[in-house]
Amino acid sequence: MGHRMFEYNADVTNMIFDYCRERLSLDPVPLDYGSLTPEPLASLDGLICPEGHAPDEILSFFKQNLAPAVISIDAPTFLAFIPNAPTKNSLLFDMVVACSGLNGTSWLEAAGVVVAENQALEYLAGLAGMPPSAGGAFVSGGSMGNLSGLTVGRDLGRRRRPEIAAHQLRYAISADAHSSVGKALHVLGMETLVVEADDHRFTLEGLLGALAADEHPESVIGVVATAGTTNAGIVDDLEGLGAYAREHELWFHVDGAYGGAALFSPTHRHLFSGLRHADSFVVDPHKWLFAPLDCAALLYREPHVARKFLAQQAGYLDILHADKDEDYEWNPSDFAIHLSRRARGLPFWYSLVTNGTTAYETAVQAAIDLARASAALIDELEHVELVRESSLSVVLFRRPGWSEEDYVAWSHRLLREQIAFVTPTKWEGETIARFAFLHPDTDLDLVARVLETMR
Numbered sequence: 001m002g003h004r005m006f007e008y009n010a011d012v013t014n015m016i017f018d019y020c021r022e023r024l025s026l027d028p029v030p031l032d033y034g035s036l037t038p039e040p041l042a043s044l045d046g047l048i049c050p051e052g053h054a055p056d057e058i059l060s061f062f063k064q065n066l067a068p069a070v071i072s073i074d075a076p077t078f079l080a081f082i083p084n085a086p087t088k089n090s091l092l093f094d095m096v097v098a099c100s101g102l103n104g105t106s107w108l109e110a111a112g113v114v115v116a117e118n119q120a121l122e123y124l125a126g127l128a129g130m131p132p133s134a135g136g137a138f139v140s141g142g143s144m145g146n147l148s149g150l151t152v153g154r155d156l157g158r159r160r161r162p163e164i165a166a167h168q169l170r171y172a173i174s175a176d177a178h179s180s181v182g183k184a185l186h187v188l189g190m191e192t193l194v195v196e197a198d199d200h201r202f203t204l205e206g207l208l209g210a211l212a213a214d215e216h217p218e219s220v221i222g223v224v225a226t227a228g229t230t231n232a233g234i235v236d237d238l239e240g241l242g243a244y245a246r247e248h249e250l251w252f253h254v255d256g257a258y259g260g261a262a263l264f265s266p267t268h269r270h271l272f273s274g275l276r277h278a279d280s281f282v283v284d285p286h287k288w289l290f291a292p293l294d295c296a297a298l299l300y301r302e303p304h305v306a307r308k309f310l311a312q313q314a315g316y317l318d319i320l321h322a323d324k325d326e327d328y329e330w331n332p333s334d335f336a337i338h339l340s341r342r343a344r345g346l347p348f349w350y351s352l353v354t355n356g357t358t359a360y361e362t363a364v365q366a367a368i369d370l371a372r373a374s375a376a377l378i379d380e381l382e383h384v385e386l387v388r389e390s391s392l393s394v395v396l397f398r399r400p401g402w403s404e405e406d407y408v409a410w411s412h413r414l415l416r417e418q419i420a421f422v423t424p425t426k427w428e429g430e431t432i433a434r435f436a437f438l439h440p441d442t443d444l445d446l447v448a449r450v451l452e453t454m455r
């Protein structure tokens with residue numbers, strides 16, 4: 001007889017599957033409350049105890065007390081930060097990954113996972129115009145993708161510029177780069193050359209001006225561009241920056257964690273042509289490619305370079321690198337700052353393969369079109385005004401006369417009344433309102449309703 005914890009229990013299984021079925025069938029998904037729940041959060045005291053509790057009791061506790069205290073990031077009414085709208089097939093396949101305990105660490109252990117994940121990565125690399133040799137791994141998020149890609153660029157920079165002290169090596173970045181880039185450079189102990197952006201867009205002209213004015217331009221070993229800034233959806237001058245970086249042997253890292261998904265947009269994919277120069281590129285399927293958290297695609301132009309710097313070495317791991325055909329024997333663990341990993345790319349792969357790429361194009365385009373329509377609506381209304389034209393799926397606007405406190409109170413009211421989750425942001429020092437669209441079921445009626453609440 002096996003251990004009780006590992007025995008299959010049909011009742012518990014049915015109960016959990018029923019709950020999952022119920023959650024999957026909700027249409028629309030309720031927004032729920034996060035920390036603004038009408039009831040105070042229930043106490044969890046005593047739940048961890050020697051004998052354990054009945055699974056049905058704890059599932060009910062979760063349903064009643066914990067689930068409502070989480071804002072549904074997959075609700076079409078979640079318009080804050082960057083939402084996440086997993087397709088049904090991606091959620092279902094995440095259950096397959098979970099119930100199979102699917103490991104995605106190495107070729108030896110998980111070749112079946114690796115070939116499928118690599119098919120999805122290859123498709124993304126192809127859209128980005130990267131060479132057929134490009135490859136990488138799915139990591140936990142854009143933050144880990146940025147840290148890993150920038151580590152490889154830093155280590156290559158050290159090799160290329162041995163005459164410069166390691167702590168003096170710098171990346172050129174713009175002030176609009178995501179906070180995770182700043183955090184990664186902090187971890188790496190690197191300084192930055194912060195380039196003045198042209199209306200928040202990092203351009204080649206800006207880079208050249210900053211290098212010309214700098215005392216030590218030779219210490220810049222790489223350029224970090226953003227393909228879709230988080231705050232405003234702006235795509236940097238990838239073509240200009242990328243071509244310059246390639247020509248001057250600078251590592252070109254492109255953070256497309258949010259906006260890279262617009263490679264699927266028939267109207268906007270041309271903005272990304274410069275991605276073909278990228279040495280490392282991050283795009284998060286858990287943002288705008290409709291996969292569940294947590295899943296970011298990290299791609300390298302020359303994966304063998306990344307492997308050289310990032311693969312973990314240990315006696316007990318030597319067997320993972322026993323096959324000398326490195327392009328065939330592909331260990332996802334070799335391409336980022338991680339080792340063990342769940343097969344987090346498979347829900348995305350399953351969704352892409354089953355829904356087809358046309359469905360992805362339509363869904364990505366829907367958010368861009370809604371952003372444009374919302375901007376036009378804001379233009380028509382007299383009590384709100386656009387701060388700038390919409391970019392990708394982000395709209396920045398203001399309610400003239402409102403203070404930061406007004407925006408925060410309004411955001412909380414919308415959530416308490418379960419209308420939508422919209423949060424303010426800062427733009428050039430001013431607190432304003434921001435929509436980030438992503439779910440293809442979000443519509444202009446909701447936008448109009450939210451705007452009415454600002455009168």
Ligand SMILES: Cc1ncc(COP(=O)(O)O)c(C=O)c1O
Nearest residue numbers: 082141142143178180230257258
């Ligand atoms: C441009 C950009 N880069 C990086 C990140 C960080 O990604 P993650 O939250 O997956 O770590 C974000 C998150 O919104 C982002 O928008």
